[in-house]
Amino acid sequence: MTRSETQDPDIAGQLEAAATAQERFQIMYTVLRDRISMLDYPPGTQLSEEVLAGEFGISRSPLRKALQILEADGLVLSQQGVGTLVTDVDLDELAQVYQLRMELNELTGSLSPTLADDSLKTLFASMRLRAERLRATPDRQAFARLNIDFFHAFQLLTENQPLRDVSEKLFYRTCRIWLTLIPDRDLAAEVAIFSDEILAIADAVTVGDVGAAAHIRRAHLSMGFKRLTEMQQAEGAQAG
Amino acid sequence: MTRSETQDPDIAGQLEAAATAQERFQIMYTVLRDRISMLDYPPGTQLSEEVLAGEFGISRSPLRKALQILEADGLVLSQQGVGTLVTDVDLDELAQVYQLRMELNELTGSLSPTLADDSLKTLFASMRLRAERLRATPDRQAFARLNIDFFHAFQLLTENQPLRDVSEKLFYRTCRIWLTLIPDRDLAAEVAIFSDEILAIADAVTVGDVGAAAHIRRAHLSMGFKRLTEMQQAEGAQAG
DNA sequence: GAAAAGATATTTGTATACAAATAATCACAA
DNA sequence: TTGTGATTATTTGTATACAAATATCTTTTC
Structure with missing residues (x-):
């Protein structure tokens, strides 16, 4: 049994249960995107159409x-005669995406900010709990999972749907970079930083200050990008 | 011979000449998107796969x-048993997209602004010429075409590729709204306003002030959205 | 005449065979 | 041994037949 199968039991069954083609597409798309983002399919992995089908x-x-x-x-990236390969995230792309994401996060706080209701506060409370647990026992997979889930929670802070769509595409375009770059020895430190971010943002949401939450997020994105470039350079120095 | 065929002569020939599948896809995608945007396929039009193939x-x-x-x-929007129909642009979507586009245009001037070199100035000079010609003899199709072409020229003012990609998707999502909403009696007035915008932005680019160009664009987007909502209400009042 | 039920037609969705492109392998010669 | 050419295998791209879903038309029944 492969790892991904333990994560996503019986996709075939879910697909068979789905009523429409759109639902089936949504299942396949989400599963594959998740596997790529969680590094079940690391960059360079060949996704054979026949095998997946x-x-x-x-x-x-x-x-x-x-x-x-x-x-x-x-x-x-699909190429006839070659295959469908999971792309790599290069540093230029990362820089441009992060530049844009920082600005977009600012907009999350200012463009149609959501009214922080009870269900939203409950959600961020559960995020806080997961963050504290993760800090207690750092784990790569759990870190990546919380990173993704927290992103989706943060998305709920704006009502602007196009902004949500755009932010989501940009997030998934580079989020696996964390799993690829964080060395094991830095995992606990990165988890602690990320945990702090979640706690701070959860506090802001709890008191109903969506704008503050957005500013905190933006600051952490900026610092996170800086650390990523340092990790990348460190890795390059080690290789060269 | 249909109208679209007069616009895009011999797509079949172009597809046959294309070397790779990616090129063929790009041709088909661009042609269809253009036909939708130019209202060759108005909202509600059924795009039959068999006919297009x-x-x-x-x-x-x-x-x-x-x-x-x-x-x-x-x-x-594709539905089994129904067909593939060109979507309509509803007012809520328009408002959200325009809100976001206004902010993104701001970023075009601040995020990796392009150095205004000679080729860029030449391009905007040609835009200025087309704007003046259009003002002299207003025409719906030419207006829509210049709107699209000017958008692409404006895109060159930032080096941030993700920002370009995102802006392009948002632009095409609503740009046909102009052709659907502008009444014939208002065409000359709208052309004049748009022409003024192009002239002002071209001036800013000519003196190398990309930031100013972005601000002008943002202001016109804002006013344009306001006029669009008024047109929509006027149309609704006429129908009801 | 109207409404409902059934049959028919139309359209996208899916499965599958084959074509085209690329990569890998192997044979062979220098 | 190494390089080169041909051959084979692998993979995505394309064409096509059929399935599934929806809409339309026809018929029937009240």
Whole structure:
């Protein structure tokens, strides 16, 4: 049994239960994007259409749609005769995406900010809890998972749907860089920093200050990018 | 011979000449997006896969990829048993997209602004010329075409590729609203306003002030949205 | 005449066979 | 041994037949 199968039991069953083609597409797209983001499929991995279709219990045709959208997202690259390969995140792309994401996060606080209601506060309270648990026992997978889940929680702070869509595409375009770059010895430190960010933002949401939450997030994005570039240089120095 | 064929002569020939599948996709995607944006395919139009495949001289398979990306862009909606229909732009969507676009245009001037070199100045000079000609003899199609072309010229003012990509998707999501809402009696007035915008921005680019160009653009986006909502209300009042 | 039920037609979704492109392998010669 | 050419294998791209879903038309019944 492969790792991904332990994560996503019986995708074939879910697909069979889905009523419409759109639902089936959504399942396949989400599963594949998640596997790429969680490094179940590290950069360079070949995603064979035939193998995936077999696992999902369908033919290549509907699967190809999911792969084509992922290609438009920049997560994979398909070439005839070569294969469909998970893309790598290069530093230039990372810098540009982070530059833009910082500004967009600012907009999350100012453009149609959500009214912080009880359900939202409950959600961020659960994020706070997960952050504290993760800090107690750092773990790469759990870190990546919380990073993704917290992003989606943060998305709820704006009502502007296009802004949400755009932010999501940008997030998934580079989020796996953390798992690829953080060395084991720095994991606890990174987890602690991330945990602090979540706690601070959760506090801001609890008191209903969405704008403050956005500013904190922006600051952490900026510092996070700086640390990522340092990790990248350290890795390059080690290799060279 | 249909109208679109007079616009895009011999797509089938272009597709046959293309070397790779990616090029063929790019041709089909661009042609279809352009036809939707220019209202060759007004909202509600059914885009039959079989008919389009026939026109392009290919089978449904490669065509479907283009339609699927257009669906992800929000320009068409495919439903089994119904068809692939060009979407309509509703006012809520328009408002959210314009809100975001205004902020993004601000970023065009501040985030990695391009150095205004000679080729860029030449491009904006040609835009100025087209604007003046359009003002002399207002025309719906020419107005829409210049709107699209000027957008692409403006895109060159930032080096940030993700920002370009995002801005482009947002632009095409709503740009046909102008052709659908402007009444014939207001065409000359709208052309004059748009022409003024181009002249002002071209001036800013000519003196090398990209930031100023962005601010002008933002102001016109804001006023443009206001006029669009007024047109929409006027149309609604006429219908009701 | 109207409404409902069924049959028919139309359209996208899916499966599959084959084509095209690339990569890998192997044979062979220098 | 190494390089080169041809051959084979692998993979995505394309064409096509069929399935599934929806809409439309027809018929029937009240």
